[in-house]
Amino acid sequence: MALSIAYLAVIAALASAVFALGTNFRRNVITRTLPFLLLGASGVAAVAAGGWALLDNLKLTQQLALGLPWMHWHLRLDALSGFFFAVVGLLLTAVSFYGPAYVREFESSKQPLSVLGLFTGLFAAGMLLVLLADDAFAFMVAWELMSVSSYFLVTYQHQNAPNRRAGFLYLLMAHVGALAILLGFGVLAGFGGNFTFDAMRAATLAPLWASIAFALAFFGFGMKAGLVPVHAWLPEAHPVAPSHISALMSGVMLKVAIYGFIRVTYDLVGHIQWQWGLAVLVVGTTSALLGVLYTLMQSDLKRLLAYSSVENIGIIFMGLGLSMIFLGTNHPVLGVIGLIAALYHVLNHAVFKGLLFLGAGAVLYRTHERDLEHMGGLIHRMPVTAALFLVGCVSISALPPFNGFVSEWLTFQAALQTPKLESGVLRAILPIAAALLALTGALAAAAFVKVYGVAFLGKARDRRAAHAREVPAGMLIGMGMLAVLCLVLGVLPTTVIDIIDAVPRLLIGQAPPSLTAHGWLWLTPVSADVASYSAPLVLAAIAITFFIGRLLLRRNANPVRRSAPWDCGFGPLNARMQYTAAAFAQPIRRVFGGVWKVQEQVEVTRASAPATLVSGVRHQLHISDWSWLKLYEPIGRLVLTGARHIGHLHSGHIRTYLMYSFATLLLLLWIVT
Amino acid sequence: MNLAPDPVMAWTLALIQTLLFIAAAPLLAGWVKRIKCHMQNRAAPSLFQPYRDLVKLFRKDVVLAENASWLFRAAPYVVFGAFILAASVVPLVAAHLPTAAIADVIVLVGFFALARFFLALAGMDIGTAFGGMGSSREMTIASLAEPAMLMAVFTLAMIASTTNLSVVIEHNLHAGLVLRPSLLFALLALAMVAVAESGRIPVDNPATHLELTMVHEAMILEYSARHLALIEWASQIKLMIYTVLIANIFWPWGIAEAFTPAALSWGVVAITAKLALLAMLLVVWETVMAKMRLFRVPQFLGFAFLLALLGMLTHVILETGT
Numbered sequence: 003m004a005l006s007i008a009y010l011a012v013i014a015a016l017a018s019a020v021f022a023l024g025t026n027f028r029r030n031v032i033t034r035t036l037p038f039l040l041l042g043a044s045g046v047a048a049v050a051a052g053g054w055a056l057l058d059n060l061k062l063t064q065q066l067a068l069g070l071p072w073m074h075w076h077l078r079l080d081a082l083s084g085f086f087f088a089v090v091g092l093l094l095t096a097v098s099f100y101g102p103a104y105v106r107e108f109e110s111s112k113q114p115l116s117v118l119g120l121f122t123g124l125f126a127a128g129m130l131l132v133l134l135a136d137d138a139f140a141f142m143v144a145w146e147l148m149s150v151s152s153y154f155l156v157t158y159q160h161q162n163a164p165n166r167r168a169g170f171l172y173l174l175m176a177h178v179g180a181l182a183i184l185l186g187f188g189v190l191a192g193f194g195g196n197f198t199f200d201a202m203r204a205a206t207l208a209p210l211w212a213s214i215a216f217a218l219a220f221f222g223f224g225m226k227a228g229l230v231p232v233h234a235w236l237p238e239a240h241p242v243a244p245s246h247i248s249a250l251m252s253g254v255m256l257k258v259a260i261y262g263f264i265r266v267t268y269d270l271v272g273h274i275q276w277q278w279g280l281a282v283l284v285v286g287t288t289s290a291l292l293g294v295l296y297t298l299m300q301s302d303l304k305r306l307l308a309y310s311s312v313e314n315i316g317i318i319f320m321g322l323g324l325s326m327i328f329l330g331t332n333h334p335v336l337g338v339i340g341l342i343a344a345l346y347h348v349l350n351h352a353v354f355k356g357l358l359f360l361g362a363g364a365v366l367y368r369t370h371e372r373d374l375e376h377m378g379g380l381i382h383r384m385p386v387t388a389a390l391f392l393v394g395c396v397s398i399s400a401l402p403p404f405n406g407f408v409s410e411w412l413t414f415q416a417a418l419q420t421p422k423l424e425s426g427v428l429r430a431i432l433p434i435a436a437a438l439l440a441l442t443g444a445l446a447a448a449a450f451v452k453v454y455g456v457a458f459l460g461k462a463r464d465r466r467a468a469h470a471r472e473v474p475a476g477m478l479i480g481m482g483m484l485a486v487l488c489l490v491l492g493v494l495p496t497t498v499i500d501i502i503d504a505v506p507r508l509l510i511g512q513a514p515p516s517l518t519a520h521g522w523l524w525l526t527p528v529s530a531d532v533a534s535y536s537a538p539l540v541l542a543a544i545a546i547t548f549f550i551g552r553l554l555l556r557r558n559a560n561p562v563r564r565s566a567p568w569d570c571g572f573g574p575l576n577a578r579m580q581y582t583a584a585a586f587a588q589p590i591r592r593v594f595g596g597v598w599k600v601q602e603q604v605e606v607t608r609a610s611a612p613a614t615l616v617s618g619v620r621h622q623l624h625i626s627d628w629s630w631l632k633l634y635e636p637i638g639r640l641v642l643t644g645a646r647h648i649g650h651l652h653s654g655h656i657r658t659y660l661m662y663s664f665a666t667l668l669l670l671l672w673i674v675t
Numbered sequence: 676m677n678l679a680p681d682p683v684m685a686w687t688l689a690l691i692q693t694l695l696f697i698a699a700a701p702l703l704a705g706w707v708k709r710i711k712c713h714m715q716n717r718a719a720p721s722l723f724q725p726y727r728d729l730v731k732l733f734r735k736d737v738v739l740a741e742n743a744s745w746l747f748r749a750a751p752y753v754v755f756g757a758f759i760l761a762a763s764v765v766p767l768v769a770a771h772l773p774t775a776a777i778a779d780v781i782v783l784v785g786f787f788a789l790a791r792f793f794l795a796l797a798g799m800d801i802g803t804a805f806g807g808m809g810s811s812r813e814m815t816i817a818s819l820a821e822p823a824m825l826m827a828v829f830t831l832a833m834i835a836s837t838t839n840l841s842v843v844i845e846h847n848l849h850a851g852l853v854l855r856p857s858l859l860f861a862l863l864a865l866a867m868v869a870v871a872e873s874g875r876i877p878v879d880n881p882a883t884h885l886e887l888t889m890v891h892e893a894m895i896l897e898y899s900a901r902h903l904a905l906i907e908w909a910s911q912i913k914l915m916i917y918t919v920l921i922a923n924i925f926w927p928w929g930i931a932e933a934f935t936p937a938a939l940s941w942g943v944v945a946i947t948a949k950l951a952l953l954a955m956l957l958v959v960w961e962t963v964m965a966k967m968r969l970f971r972v973p974q975f976l977g978f979a980f981l982l983a984l985l986g987m988l989t990h991v992i993l994e995t996g997t
Binding site for chain 1: 824973
């Protein structure tokens with residue numbers, strides 16, 4: 003039954019793709035809304051199916067008569083895929099509210115709306131199918147469906163050259179990753195005998211081969227998830243797609259890659275070695291820290307959010323790394339805490355990053371502006387969007403009582419259990435990773451103060467920002483849903499953990515012992531004496547102090563008077579005197595010097611008459627990513643040089659080609675005999 | 676959740692302790708100001724001057740800048756609320772109060788971050804250069820101070836194998852007079868972070884309104900009346916929290932473990948003496964130090980982080996197994 007609902011979700015997504023073609027023939031409310039209605043139905047069905055699988059810890063398998071004649075598609079819905087199913091479903095539902103109003107933006111553009119709808123549906127179906135796949139063949143087909151359809155979404159506005167370039171890079175990187183995943187499955191299938199996941203699970207691998215399979219999966223899925231140093235495609239590709247697609251890509255497509263990683267490492271390979279965990283922890287920590295440092299330097303709102311996805315994926319991998327270290331050293335209970343922290347962050351990041359991308363879309367919708375330096379003062383013009391975006395900013399900055407805090411707190415708690423480890427090196431490395439996580443969190447808060455402060459607060463820096471209006475209700479509902487979820491997931495962590503602990507029970511065979519042992523009010527990893535956090539009480543206390551304060555202070559207070567701000571006696575301030583996004587990040591840019599390649603130019607033009615008088619200053623700042631300069635470009639050059647050398651084979655003479663054929667034939671004959 | 680036998684009494688005590696904490700915070704600020712004046716050969720204001728200032732501010736009418744949004748008006752309440760919560764978590768007179776279980780020390784750092792986040796946003800709300808400058812500097816300093824603070828806290832947490840403040844204090848209380856090098860490093864690091872975070876010399880000067888050196892004051896330049904009062908009070912509570920943390924974690928003697936009148940009154944006397952002494956140390960420090968250039972602050976905090984790291988490594992390498 004749950005599996006039928008899951009099929010329903012996939013079919014609804016496919017139907018949404020088909021019906022989107024209707025916009026070719028007639029443009030009205032129905033053809034525009036129907037695809038999103040179906041997408042919403044798909045989302046609700048996905049949440050239902052996933053939730054059911056989680057709650058009842060189901061393990062349903064089925065074979066469908068699709069695919070190769072000798073190998074039908076094996077599908078399976080269990081707690082792990084159920085959890086990710088629900089995450090995808092949540093965001094699909096929010097997007098389905100947001101989409102109908104948002105896509106009106108594209109009605110007047112050159113591209114047909116049908117293309118956008120078609121590939122959105124296929125993309126959603128692809129993601130859901132990846133989660134259901136139970137053999138490598140079905141997995142790869144669904145994976146490609148997801149990657150290729152999202153390529154068309156990235157290049158949707160293909161008249162802009164940067165979009166085409168970003169799309170190509172995305173497609174290329176997706177396939178390099180897919181190749182590694184395929185090889186990983188190859189190793190597993192070699193030992194398991196065939197391509198079903200059941201066979202792979204049953205196979206016992208030699209430690210070396212297990213490590214190779216793990217490394218391939220880590221590279222392949224890590225590439226898709228956007229881990230440093232192979233992340234450079236992500237901040238190119240995600241921002242150029244339409245905003246609701248960016249929300250889906252950053253919010254859930256990256257999570258599908260994490261699903262793949264967990265599925266292969268925990269489930270198919272099994273017998274986790276702690277060295278793998280250490281590698282994952284180191285890469286995760288690097289991604290988190292570098293991701294947030296690059297986030298801080300961006301002034302393009304959507305690009306900034308994409309870099310912040312790199313950071314959050316890093317945090318998720320930190321949780322996974324901790325979990326794998328503990329599992330590899332025979333501490334399954336602690337391993338469960340790490341895994342729960344990672345899964346919780348998967349859910350949280352999907353929700354708040356979805357919210358933030360939808361919010362960025364709302365700003366884009368009204369101001370047609372992605373550059374922070376042209377925004378400002380939107381809190382006066384778009385009050386509801388501003389409030390919802392604030393919820394997203396508070397959540398992503400890991401502040402209590404919102405959801406981002408809970409998962410980071412759990413990650414900290416997992417990292418602090420190091421005294422239980424035997425190895426002195428690990429005991430020293432884990433707290434350092436935790437301190438770097440603290441640095442990441444603090445820098446993320448700085449980054450989102452910058453985003454919110456520059457975009458929504460202050461005065462409008464641009465005419466379009468000054469005349470922005472609130473977005474339509476549908477978009478607000480989509481964002482509002484996610485904002486409420488941010489608070490609920492932050493305040494009721496025990497309930498959520500009670501639901502997702504089906505996943506560790508499936509993968510590790512152990513439920514978290516005491517996370518929720520003291521009732522719904524108290525979150526207590528390890529034990530109550532070690533650490534406890536009560537989010538509901540925190541929220542209650544904040545609310546009580548807030549209202550008592552306001553009641554006491556606002557009683558018989560005179561109405562507030564408005565006056566001009568302090569201007570040092572120089573006359574009225576204007577919008578250009580505000581701190582800009584670049585200025586806000588300048589101290590951090592100076593402190594962390596070499597992390598970025600910074601090119602800064604200041605040109606001062608002087609007036610002719612008094613030589614001391616400055617008539618104009620022009621400041622240019624260009625910040626580039628080292629991974630692009632040091633990793634991608636050299637490899638790209640190497641490939642080009644190689645291709646040129648191989649190109650010499652093509653002489654253009656038929657004689658030469660005939661000789662090649664003849665030589666090949668001889669070689670083959672020699673091999674055969 | 677080591678609840679006392681009688682939960683009602685325990686919660687009442689916790690509430691009283693929180694109120695005491697909030698009420699005493701201006702007194703500590705007054706004490707610091709007073710001995711600082713004496714030390715620098717200036718005429719000192721009364722010990723109760725901060726209370727008078729707060730009362731004055733609460734009575735005044737609010738003047739808002741033209742561009743101020745609802746966020747600017749809500750921020751003082753959020754900041755004050757966050758610090759009240761933080762104060763309720765820190766054991767002042769008695770350990771094992773039920774509020775201590777609501778949040779551990781990592782959540783405490785989270786409360787500070789929440790308050791800072793809203794204050795920095797409020798600084799950017801008006802759209803003046805000062806506000807943005809203050810917010811930018813505050814977030815930079817905080818992003819360097821937070822890891823140092825958490826590293827120091829992690830050292831403590833690993834020694835006591837808990838992040839719950841009450842349990843940490845209890846552990847240190849019963850560990851006796853063992854000289855642990857890791858604790859010394861953690862203490863130094865925490866003290867440096869406390870100086871930076873509560874905006875004291877050499878990182879920031881609470882008494883300045885000189886444009887180029889302001890950090891905290893630049894953010895709150897546009898606040899007036901009750902809003903300003905709440906923010907001032909909140910920063911006094913913040914100073915008090917850091918001092919109490921240092922006092923009670925590293926010198927926990929005297930803190931009440933049982934809820935008897937004798938133990939509690941002894942606890943009050945002990946914490947008063949400890950705070951008075953620590954405040955004197957702070958004053959000496961502030962008098963002999965000069966304010967640092969802004970870009971020297973990262974080195975200062977980097978040093979704090981290094982000390983905390985050393986503390987953690989000494990614990991891992993030298994002290995485990997003891």
